[in-house]
Amino acid sequence: MKIQVKNLSYIYGEGSPFESIALDNISLNMQEGEFIGLIGHTGSGKSTLVQQFNGLLKPSRGEVWVDEINTKDKDAVKKGLRQKVGLVFQYPEHQLFEETVFKDVAFGPKNMGCSEEEIQTRVEYGLNCVGLDPKEFSERSPFDLSGGQKRRVAIAGVLAMRPDFLILDEPTAGLDPQGREEILEEIRGIFEEYKITILLVSHSMEDIARLATRIIVMHKGKAVLDDTPKNIFRQRDILKGMGLDVPEIQECMVQLKEKGFLVKEDALTVEEAYQDLVDVLRRKKDA
Ligand SMILES: Nc1ncnc2c1ncn2[C@@H]1O[C@H](COP(=O)(O)OP(=O)(O)O)[C@@H](O)[C@H]1O
Numbered sequence: 001m002k003i004q005v006k007n008l009s010y011i012y013g014e015g016s017p018f019e020s021i022a023l024d025n026i027s028l029n030m031q032e033g034e035f036i037g038l039i040g041h042t043g044s045g046k047s048t049l050v051q052q053f054n055g056l057l058k059p060s061r062g063e064v065w066v067d068e069i070n071t072k073d074k075d076a077v078k079k080g081l082r083q084k085v086g087l088v089f090q091y092p093e094h095q096l097f098e099e100t101v102f103k104d105v106a107f108g109p110k111n112m113g114c115s116e117e118e119i120q121t122r123v124e125y126g127l128n129c130v131g132l133d134p135k136e137f138s139e140r141s142p143f144d145l146s147g148g149q150k151r152r153v154a155i156a157g158v159l160a161m162r163p164d165f166l167i168l169d170e171p172t173a174g175l176d177p178q179g180r181e182e183i184l185e186e187i188r189g190i191f192e193e194y195k196i197t198i199l200l201v202s203h204s205m206e207d208i209a210r211l212a213t214r215i216i217v218m219h220k221g222k223a224v225l226d227d228t229p230k231n232i233f234r235q236r237d238i239l240k241g242m243g244l245d246v247p248e249i250q251e252c253m254v255q256l257k258e259k260g261f262l263v264k265e266d267a268l269t270v271e272e273a274y275q276d277l278v279d280v281l282r283r284k285k286d287a
């Protein structure tokens with residue numbers, strides 16, 4: 001399973017007085033097994049880009065290939081594009097509408113023409129992936145759930161299509177800290193246990209630094225950086241120039257370094273920084 005983007009440009013309202021270039025000549029490849037973080041300032045083109053991957057939007061110029069499917073092909077959806085690439089929109093719970101969780105999660109598989117038995121299996125799979133016990137939740141109304149649970153039901157609905165590749169557009173937006181933490185842990189589990197390739201769009205450098213194996217940075221419709229989290233966050237000044245921050249903990253370590261402490265200034269997680277500080281203090285004590 002792979003996605004190839006070749007010289008992709010996308011223009012909203014092309015030819016109208018309101019035309020705006022949202023994606024500007026992007027080329028990149030994504031492979032199975034990656035956990036890609038997509039970051040960029042508001043309006044940089046992240047949502048427009050991810051909607052190209054399951055064919056909701058089609059290139060104005062260039063091409064997007066999902067395995068052997070060209071998304072511009074008019075049979076792309078028939079050829080199984082949506083089963084390969086699942087897209088969870090921002091605020092996906094706004095699209096919940098059935099009276100039970102089961103029916104909501106079953107919506108996609110039902111539309112695909114799955115048998116009753118297959119639907120049952122897929123609903124259980126989807127709910128298990130997001131840590132909701134099917135026995136406990138299937139018959140409940142989605143509208144009686146907490147914000148975080150609603151969002152997990154919406155994600156389960158996409159997972160019930162059994163995609164190889166799962167894209168989540170700002171999945172923690174608007175949740176309280178506990179809801180955010182739960183969703184992120186579920187996403188980590190979907191990647192590690194269910195072996196689904198992930199593309200996570202996020203504003204939070206903390207979340208991305210913790211989970212991603214690769215980061216793509218968008219700026220004004222271009223994919224300007226594409227590297228490991230360490231290499232991306234080392235380019236602190238470039239990121240700042242694009243209105244982006246580094247993880248707070250890294251900022252903290254940089255400031256300690258400026259004050260003369262010999263700490264690792266590229267620590268990206270609290271655990272990593274903590275370990276480094278312990279080591280530094282030990283060395284100091286031994287000296
Ligand atoms: N439906 C639309 N019609 C016209 N312009 C749009 C539309 N959606 C987004 N845009 C414009 O495209 C650019 C990229 O937007 P978007 O992909 O939503 O960025 P992001 O997700 O990074 O915030 C922005 O300039 C935005 O104003």
Ligand SMILES: [Mg+2]
Pocket residue numbers: 046047048169
């Ligand atoms: Mg967006």
